[in-house]
Amino acid sequence: MVSEPIRFDDGAAYERYMGMWSRLAGKTFLEWLKPQSQLRWLDVGCGNGAFTQMIVGGCAPTSVRGIDPSREQLDYARGRHWSGDVQFRQADAMALPFQDNTFDMAVMPLVIFFVPDPAKGVSEMVRVVCSGGVVSAYAWDMAASGFPYESLRTEMREFGIEVPTPPNPDSSSVEGLQSLWAGADLESVQTCGIRVQRLFADIDDYWTTVQGGPSVSKRLAAMSPKDRARLKDRMQQRLAADLSGQITCHAQANAVLGRVR
Numbered sequence: 137m138v139s140e141p142i143r144f145d146d147g148a149a150y151e152r153y154m155g156m157w158s159r160l161a162g163k164t165f166l167e168w169l170k171p172q173s174q175l176r177w178l179d180v181g182c183g184n185g186a187f188t189q190m191i192v193g194g195c196a197p198t199s200v201r202g203i204d205p206s207r208e209q210l211d212y213a214r215g216r217h218w219s220g221d222v223q224f225r226q227a228d229a230m231a232l233p234f235q236d237n238t239f240d241m242a243v244m245p246l247v248i249f250f251v252p253d254p255a256k257g258v259s260e261m262v263r264v265v266c267s268g269g270v271v272s273a274y275a276w277d278m279a280a281s282g283f284p285y286e287s288l289r290t291e292m293r294e295f296g297i298e299v300p301t302p303p304n305p306d307s308s309s310v311e312g313l314q315s316l317w318a319g320a321d322l323e324s325v326q327t328c329g330i331r332v333q334r335l336f337a338d339i340d341d342y343w344t345t346v347q348g349g350p351s352v353s354k355r356l357a358a359m360s361p362k363d364r365a366r367l368k369d370r371m372q373q374r375l376a377a378d379l380s381g382q383i384t385c386h387a388q389a390n391a392v393l394g395r396v397r
Contacts, residue, residue: 142250142300142351147184147212149348155186157284158246160332161389162187165245165274166194168328168391174198175240180229180261181247185213191243192222201234203227229257237266244273246389248313249302258320265396271322273313274330274391278305282388284334288346291370292355295363300351313392322394330389338381339372 144150173196179188182202191200199221204210210224227233229244229251242261244251251257261271276283278301283289289299306312310327317325336342347356356364375383 142302144183144206144350145208146348146350147209147215149353150184150209150350151186151212152345153349154246154284155184157332157334157387158183158186159190160334161274161276161330161387162190162245164330164332165272165328165389165391166190168330169270169272169393171195171241171270176238177201178232178234178239178242178261178264179203180232180242180244180257181250182210182213182224182245184209185216185224187243187245188213188222189216192218192220197241199223201225201239203229203232205229230260232260232264234264236263238264240266240269242269242271244275246275248273248275248316249278249304249308251307252303254304254307254312254316255319258316262320262322262396267396269396270393271317271320271396272391272393274389275308275313277308277310277329277388277390278302279309279312280388282308282390284385284387285346285349285352287374287385288352288371291367291374292352294370295359295367297355297359299355308390310390313390317392317394320394321397323397325392325394328391330391331386332389333384333386336383336385339368339375339377339383342371342375342383342385343368 177197177200179202202224377383
């Protein structure tokens with residue numbers, strides 16, 4: 137396992153690489169969550185604001201606060217069009233810069249496996265959510281190969297190239313999420329599986345997209361042109377485009393929620 141941290145410092149590249157996937161999974165997540173309107177939301181690990189935008193657009197919040205460690209991602213998020221009380225701060229998920237009992241709803245979208253101490257991250261969400269409020273998350277099921285670009289990672293390993301892995305991939309399994317939420321003394325813990333698919337226009341669309349991926353872009357750039365072309369060809373064979381050249385990719389995520397006592 138590579139210990140090098142995965143950094144998200146390009147909001148535009150992230151939007152194409154993962155923002156679209158985040159919204160696909162986020163849509164199902166919010167339908168399952170069924171949040172009330174007029175709540176105070178906290179988006180932990182908001183990144184470039186892809187999921188934050190869904191909260192604002194579909195949940196009628198009173199306010200939304202987003203935190204993320206990446207200044208570049210936050211700059212991108214602030215550049216989106218916002219209505220209502222939406223603010224972003226650079227901060228650590230394990231040390232939230234908010235008072236106790238500040239929010240009604242806290243969510244961690246596609247983040248839990250990146251947190252060095254996931255239990256601390258969950259306990260911080262519990263701390264800042266008021267009694268009766270909801271602490272929730274959804275994450276790619278890394279242990280079950282649910283990551284959207286897992287097939288690319290597999291092919292890169294065949295070339296002898298290792299790509300960075302999130303520090304806590306097991307935290308995104310159903311069992312891992314249940315354990316974290318139970319360990320935080322949350323009530324009425326529930327989980328849900330989320331399966332989504334994304335359509336790419338052709339292999340070039342897919343290839344341009346993955347070259348902006350923070351976990352693989354440097355390694356793809358470091359390959360020789362010949363090996364890069366071979367890898368692209370192998371991905372084209374693996375992804376099996378339809379007769380029009382379009383490629384459908386699948387991903388699996390797990391979601392969890394619990395109420396603060």
